[in-house]
Every structure is written in C-alpha cells, then in structure tokens.
Amino acid sequence: DGGITQSPKYLFRKEGQNVTLSCEQNLNHDAMYWYRQDPGQGLRLIYYSQIVNDFQKGDIAEGYSVSREKKESFPLTVTSAQKNPTAFYLCASSMGTGYGYTFGSGTRLTVV
Amino acid sequence: SQQGEEDPQALSIQEGENATMNCSYKTSINNLQWYRQNSGRGLVHLILIRSNEREKHSGRLRVTLDTSKKSSSLLITASRAADTASYFCATDDFRPNNDMRFGAGTRLTVKP
Numbered sequence: 579d580g581g582i583t584q585s586p587k588y589l590f591r592k593e594g595q596n597v598t599l600s601c602e603q604n605l606n607h608d609a610m611y612w613y614r615q616d617p618g619q620g621l622r623l624i625y626y627s628q629i630v631n632d633f634q635k636g637d638i639a640e641g642y643s644v645s646r647e648k649k650e651s652f653p654l655t656v657t658s659a660q661k662n663p664t665a666f667y668l669c670a671s672s673m674g675t676g677y678g679y680t681f682g683s684g685t686r687l688t689v690v
Numbered sequence: 691s692q693q694g695e696e697d698p699q700a701l702s703i704q705e706g707e708n709a710t711m712n713c714s715y716k717t718s719i720n721n722l723q724w725y726r727q728n729s730g731r732g733l734v735h736l737i738l739i740r741s742n743e744r745e746k747h748s749g750r751l752r753v754t755l756d757t758s759k760k761s762s763s764l765l766i767t768a769s770r771a772a773d774t775a776s777y778f779c780a781t782d783d784f785r786p787n788n789d790m791r792f793g794a795g796t797r798l799t800v801k802p
Contacts (some may be wrong), residue, residue, distance in 0.1 A: 584732075609788060620778060621733075621792040628787055636789065668732055675788040676740070678723055679780075681732035 580605045584669050584682035590690050591656070591663065599654045599685045601669035609674055610652035614638060615666040615684075624667075627652055628674075656687065664689050694722070694762075694779040694793035702799045709766040711796040713779035716760065723780045723790065724753060724764050733778065736764075771802045 582603040591597045601610065609628050613621035623636030627646040641660025646652055652671075656663045666686050670679040694713040703709055713722070721740045725733040737753045739746050739762065746753050752765040766773055776797050780790040 611789065613792070618794075620794040621780075623789055623791065626787070626789045634787070634789075637791075666730075670733075672788055675782075675786060676721060676738070677788070678735035678738050679725075679733070679790065680735065681725075683732045684730075686730075 582669060582671050582680050582682040584667075584685050586685060587683070589685055589687045591687060592690060594658045596655055596657050597687065599656070599667055599669075599687070601652045601654065601682060602650055603652075603671045603680070604650060605671055605680060606649070607671035607673055607680070608649070609672045610646070611670045611672070611679065612636075612642075612644065612652070612654045613668045613670065615668060621668060624654065663687055694781050694791070696777070696779055696793045696796040698796060699794070700797045700799070702801065703769060705769060705771055705800055705802050707769055707800075709769050709773070709798055709800070711764045711777050711798070713762045713764070713793060714760060715762075715779075715781045715783075717781075718784040719757070719781045720784055721782055722755060722762050724751075724762075725778045725780060725792075727776045727778065727795070729775075736777075766798075769798075769800045771800050774798060774800045 585600045611626040612624040625644040627633035643655045669682045694715045697712045724736040776795040778795045
C-alpha cells in the first residue's frame, strides 16, 4: 500500500543534541513538507521541497535543517539551535499544486 | 504568514445532529482544503475546493466557499461519535508552490 511513514513515533532529546526525524513516502509525490504542531495549535510550516535537491524555508525554519537527496525521503534535523523543540512533527507529501496532502502519523519530540 | 481561522474553537453536539464549522482567511487563494485530525494522529485530507467553485460534497460532508467574504464552511450531516476530531482548514494564499497554511482548528465532540 502507498503511504508516508514517519519514524520514530516518539523521540527524546537531551539539551544540546541534534536529532533527525525520518519521513519516507512511496506515493511518487514530488512535493514534501514538514510541519510543527504545538498542543491545541494549528500547524506551522518548517520546510518544504518541490523537487529533489531543492527545498525552501517555511515560516519557522530557524533551528531546523532538511535534505532532499531522494524523491522518497525528506529527513528533518532538529538542531541544538532550536530553543523550544518539544512538539509534534508532521510530514506530508503532495502531487503538487491543486492537490491535497497525505500526512504521516507524526513524531512526538520531547526534550529531556 | 496568512492562515485560515476556524470558528468556533470548540463544538459539542449530540449524535445525529449537524455540525457546522467556519473558516475565514485573509488573502486571495487558489484553493482551500479541509482536514480532520484524530487526537495524536496525522491529518486526513477531506475536501479541496478551488477558488472558482462554490460548493462541494463528499458523503456526509458539504463544503462551501465564498471568495467575496473570504470564508468557507464545512458541514457534517447526521454526525456520529466517530466524527469526534479536530478539523482544520488550510489555504495556499495564492502561492504557486502549494505550501499550505493551517488554522488552529475546531475541536468537534459528538456525544453518543
């Protein structure tokens, strides 16, 4: 079955550590997106990529980095520069403009 | 960044009743989308409505769009306990890259 997989489901990070969240899709979608969701809030766009080897900053890119070396994969690194990283992170993919998103099941990141 | 704003923030109804949620936005759009999120899960795409469309249906869901008022509504008819979730609208704010912006959502509770 086609879908989008995020791993791990839960992740704990110590202060000062970088962590990488995985996002893989087998839907053959060109576009991929990373969002952050805080409790009781909507989603805020971190980064997005329309094509392999290209990506753009969203509204809250500071403290995050991404890569898009393969069409199927769009990993997100939460760096130590992100001062408040505890949140629910959602990855999505889309066929492109005028199409809805398919979301993964999310990764819950907690700083300990 | 521009976002849709949902109203009300929370809605509680009895099973069998209809639920109406509203979304207002600030800029021109190419399309507006509605999503559902069950607690702690990823979002599920419900309906996409384009700026030249006024109404769309999908099963028990009806979405309307009034571009002159910059508003949309989602109607769920004959609600069920399984409809309990948060509902989000998302807009592209007329950007070409389909990077959507989400509102804070309406939390719907359907009591059996």
